[in-house]
Amino acid sequence: xxxxxxxxxxxxxxxxxxxxxxxxxxxxxxxxxxxxxxxxxxxxxxxxxxxxxxxxxxxxxxxxxxxxxxxxxxxxxxxxxxxxxxxxxxxxxxxxxxxxxxxxxxxxxxxxxxxxxxxxxxxxxxxxxxxxxxxxxxxxxxxxxxxxxxxxxxxxxxxxxxxxxxxxxxxxxxxxxxxxxxxxxxxxxxxxxxxxxxxxxxxxxxxxxxxxxxxxxxxxxxxxxxxxxxxxxxxxxxxxxxxxxxxxxxxxxxxxxxxxxxxxxxxxxxxxxxxxxxxxxxxxxxxxxxxxxxxxxxxx
Amino acid sequence: xxxxxxxxxxxxxxxxxxxxxxxxxxxxxxxxxxxxxxxxxxxxxxxxxxxxxxxxxxxxxxxxxxxxxxxxxxxxxxxxxxxxxxxxxxxxxxxxxxxxxxxxxxxxxxxxxxxxxxxxxxxxxxxxxxxxxxxxxxxxxxxxxxxxxxxxxxxxxxxxxxxxxxxxxxxxxxxxxxxxxxxxxxxxxxxxxxxxxxxxxxxxxxxxxxxxxxxxxxxxxxxxxxxxxxxxxxxxxxxxxxxxxxxxxxxxxxxxxxxxxxxxxxxxxxxxxxxxxxxxxxxxxxxxxxxxxxxxxxxxxxxxxxxxxxxxxxxxxxxxxxxxxxxxxxxxxxxxxxxxxxxxxxxxxxxxxxxxxxxxxxxxxxxxxxxxxxxxxxxxxxxxxxxxxxxxxxxxxxxxxxxxxxxxxxxxxx
Numbered sequence: 231x232x233x234x235x236x237x238x239x240x241x242x243x244x245x246x247x248x249x250x251x252x253x254x255x256x257x258x259x260x261x262x263x264x265x266x267x268x269x270x271x272x273x274x275x276x277x278x279x280x281x282x283x284x285x286x287x288x289x290x291x292x293x294x295x296x297x298x299x300x301x302x303x304x305x306x307x308x309x310x311x312x313x314x315x316x317x318x319x320x321x322x323x324x325x326x327x328x329x330x331x332x333x334x335x336x337x338x339x340x341x342x343x344x345x346x347x348x349x350x351x352x353x354x355x356x357x358x359x360x361x362x363x364x365x366x367x368x369x370x371x372x373x374x375x376x377x378x379x380x381x382x383x384x385x386x387x388x389x390x391x392x393x394x395x396x397x398x399x400x401x402x403x404x405x406x407x408x409x410x411x412x413x414x415x416x417x418x419x420x421x422x423x424x425x426x427x428x429x430x431x432x433x434x435x436x437x438x439x440x441x442x443x444x445x446x447x448x449x450x451x452x453x454x455x456x457x458x459x460x461x462x463x464x465x466x467x468x469x470x471x472x473x474x475x476x477x478x479x480x481x482x483x484x485x486x487x488x489x490x491x492x493x494x495x496x497x498x499x500x501x502x503x504x505x506x507x508x509x510x511x512x513x514x515x516x517x518x519x520x521x522x523x524x525x526x527x528x529x530x
Numbered sequence: 531x532x533x534x535x536x537x538x539x540x541x542x543x544x545x546x547x548x549x550x551x552x553x554x555x556x557x558x559x560x561x562x563x564x565x566x567x568x569x570x571x572x573x574x575x576x577x578x579x580x581x582x583x584x585x586x587x588x589x590x591x592x593x594x595x596x597x598x599x600x601x602x603x604x605x606x607x608x609x610x611x612x613x614x615x616x617x618x619x620x621x622x623x624x625x626x627x628x629x630x631x632x633x634x635x636x637x638x639x640x641x642x643x644x645x646x647x648x649x650x651x652x653x654x655x656x657x658x659x660x661x662x663x664x665x666x667x668x669x670x671x672x673x674x675x676x677x678x679x680x681x682x683x684x685x686x687x688x689x690x691x692x693x694x695x696x697x698x699x700x701x702x703x704x705x706x707x708x709x710x711x712x713x714x715x716x717x718x719x720x721x722x723x724x725x726x727x728x729x730x731x732x733x734x735x736x737x738x739x740x741x742x743x744x745x746x747x748x749x750x751x752x753x754x755x756x757x758x759x760x761x762x763x764x765x766x767x768x769x770x771x772x773x774x775x776x777x778x779x780x781x782x783x784x785x786x787x788x789x790x791x792x793x794x795x796x797x798x799x800x801x802x803x804x805x806x807x808x809x810x811x812x813x814x815x816x817x818x819x820x821x822x823x824x825x826x827x828x829x830x831x832x833x834x835x836x837x838x839x840x841x842x843x844x845x846x847x848x849x850x851x852x853x854x855x856x857x858x859x860x861x862x863x864x865x866x867x868x869x870x871x872x873x874x875x876x877x878x879x880x881x882x883x884x885x886x887x888x889x890x891x892x893x894x895x896x897x898x899x900x901x902x903x904x905x906x907x908x909x910x911x912x913x914x915x916x917x918x919x920x921x922x923x924x925x926x927x928x929x930x931x932x933x934x935x936x937x938x939x940x941x942x943x944x
Contacts, residue, residue, distance in 0.1 A: 280754045281754070299756075302754060302756075307751065307755075309751055310747075311746075311747045313752075314748065315540075315544070315743075315748060318544065326536065327755070330755045330756060
C-alpha cells in the first residue's frame with residue numbers, strides 16, 4: 231500500500247510550470263530521494279504533498295486516500311529553511327509542535343526528553359531558540375518533525391547546516407525509522423547520502439521526472455565501463471586499444487573503457503606486464519548518472 | 531478548535547513575556563501618574579497664600595472688594611485694606627511688591643462721575659486670574675451702590691444670591707437625562723484612548739510579527755500542521771486576550787488607586803468620570819469587535835508584505851478612523867444626535883469610537899446601538915473572511931511585493 235502517491239500532478243505559477251505531470255509513489259519502510267538541480271520543482275512538489283499549495287491538476291494520495299488535512303497528523307515535515315519561533319524556549323517549542331500534532335502536553339514532554347537525549351541536545355532544552363546555531367536549530371526542527379511518530383516523514387534538504395558527525399547521527403535515525411516501517415521522502419543534492427539511504431530516487435528537472443526507479447534498477451541500466459586496477463610493475467597496459475581514457479597514480483589506475491571495450495582482454499594485457507592486486511569493473515556513480523541525465527534533459 | 535486554542539495560547543504567552551508588554555503595561559500608567567503628579571505640584575504652587583493690599587480713599591469699597599476677593603478666590607489669599615489713596619502710600623507699596631514683601635497692590639477709587647477706577651500692580655513672574663479680580667471688584671461695586679441707595683445688607687445678600695441651573699435632555703419617549711456640566715470632553719476622550727491603544731500597540735505589533743514569521747518560514751511548518759484559518763484565528767484570539775489583560779491591569783490599578791487614600795488629594799481638582807454598567811458592557815462589546823476588525827485587516831495585509839516598511843503604506847487605515855473620530859468630537863459634544871454623528875456611529879471603522887462617545891453624552895436610541903453592533907459584527911466577519919484569504923495566499927508568496935492583481939486573484943482562488 232503506497233503511503234504517498236502522486237499521479238500526473240502539475241503546478242503552474244503564472245507562466246512558469248513548476249511541476250509537470252509528476253507521478254511517484256512510496257511504500258512503508260522505504261526511503262525515496264527526490265533529486266534535481268536548483269529550481270527543478272522539488273520544493274513545489276513537496277509543498278503540494280503537504281497541502282501547503284494545491285495542484286492545478288493531478289492527484290495526491292496520502293495513506294491510500296485522497297489528500298485531506300487530517301492526514302497531516304500522520305506526517306512529519308522538515309522544510310528547506312528553519313521554521314521555528316525564535317523567541318520560544320527549545321523545550322516549549324518541541325512540546326508545542328507535538329501538541330499541534332495531537333499529542334498531550336505530557337506525552338510531548340516525555341518524547342521531547344527522549345529525542346533530546348538521542349540527538350544530543352539536552353544541554354540546550356532550556357535555551358531560547360534564537361540563541362542556537364543553525365545546525366542545532368536543524369536538529370530541533372528534525373525532532374519536531376518526528377515527535378508524533380509519523381508514518382511518513384517528508385524532508386527538504388535535511389542535512390543542510392549539519393556537520394559530518396551530526397549528519398551521520400541524522401542518517402542513523404532515518405535508517406532506524408525506516409526499519410520501524412516509516413516511509414521517508416527527502417530532497418537533497420548530496421549523492422553520498424542518497425547512495426547510503428535511498429531505496430529509490432526520482433530525479434526531476436524543469437518540473438519533469440527525468441529518471442525514476444530503485445537504485446539497483448537505475449544503476450543496472452547503465453553499462454559498466456569503468457575499471458579500477460591496483461598493480462605492481464609496468465603500466466604499459468594503459469596503452470591498450472580497449473581504453474578510451476585512463477589516469478594512473480602510485481600503482482592505481484582509473485580507466486574508462488571504449489564503448490565496445492572488453493574488460494577481460496584488458497585484464498589479460500595488464501597481468502602480462504604487472505602483478506594485479508585489485509581489479510574491479512564498476513558502473514557510473516550516482517553523481518555521474520545525475521549529471522548525465524540532467525544534461526541530457528536540458529539538451530532534449 | 532484545539533489547534534486554534536494552542537496557537538492562541540502560544541501567542542498570548544509569548545506576548546505577555548515580551549518586553550513590549552511589560553514596558554507598555556508599566557510605562558503608560560507611570561506616564562499618566564507622572565502627568566497627574568505634575569498637575570498636582572503645579573496646582574500646589576498656584577495655591578500658595580498670596581498677599582494683596584487694596585489702597586482706596588473709600589474704605590467701605592475697599593472692604594467690600596476685600597470680601598468679594600476672599601469669597602471668589604478663597605483662602606489662598608491674604609488681603610489688607612489701606613486708606614487713604616496717596617502717592618506716598620502707592621510708592622511704598624510698589625516697593626514692597628518689588629521686594630516680594632507683598633504680591634500685589636490694588637488701587638481702587640470712585641470718580642466724581644461715579645465710575646469705579648482701579649488698577650492692579652504685581653511682579654512679572656506672578657500669575658493672577660484677572661477675570662476673577664475684575665468679577666470681585668464689580669460685585670463689590672454693585673453691593674456698595676445698593677447699600678448707598680438704602681438697601682439693608684441682608685437684602686443685598688438675598689438679591690445677589692446665585693441661582694443654579696440643572697439642564698436636562700428629553701427624548702421622544704419622554705425620558706429625561708441630566709446634561710452634565712463638567713468633563714463632557716474628558717469621558718469620550720478616555721474611551722477613544724482605551725479603544726485605540728490596544729490596536730496601535732498590538733494590532734501593528736501582530737502585523738509586524740506576521741511579516742517576520744513569514745520571512746522566517748514558520749508558516750510553512752504551521753501550514754503543514756493546521757489550516758491558515760486556524761493560525762489566523764488563534765493569533766487574533768491570543769493577541770486580543772493580551773490586549774484585554776493589559777486593559778484589566780490598567781483598569782484594576784486605576785480602581786485601586788481611586789479607592790486608596792492616595793487619590794484623596796484630588797490632584798486635578800474636580801476630575802471624575804463615571805461609567806454605568808451598560809456603558810461598561812457596551813465598551814467591552816465594541817472593544818472586542820473593534821480589535822477583531824482592525825487586527826484581522828492588518829494581519830491579512832501584513833501577509834502580503836515583505837518588510838515592515840511595506841506595511842507603512844497601510845498605516846492610514848488604522849490612524850484615519852481615529853483622527854476622524856477625535857475630529858468630530860466637538861460636533862458630537864454640540865449635538866450628539868447630528869446626522870454626521872449618527873452616520874459615524876454606524877460606519878464600522880468609526881462606530882466603536884463614536885458610538886461609545888455618544889453613549890457617554892446622551893441616551894442613544896436602542897435601535898441605533900443594535901444596528902451599529904450588527905453592522906460592525908457583519909463587517910468584522912467579512913474582514914476576517916477576506917483577511918484569511920489574503921493571509922492564506924500572502925504568506926506563501928516569498929521574495930516579492932504582492933501586486934493588486936495578484937491579491938485579487940488570490941481572493942478568487944483561495
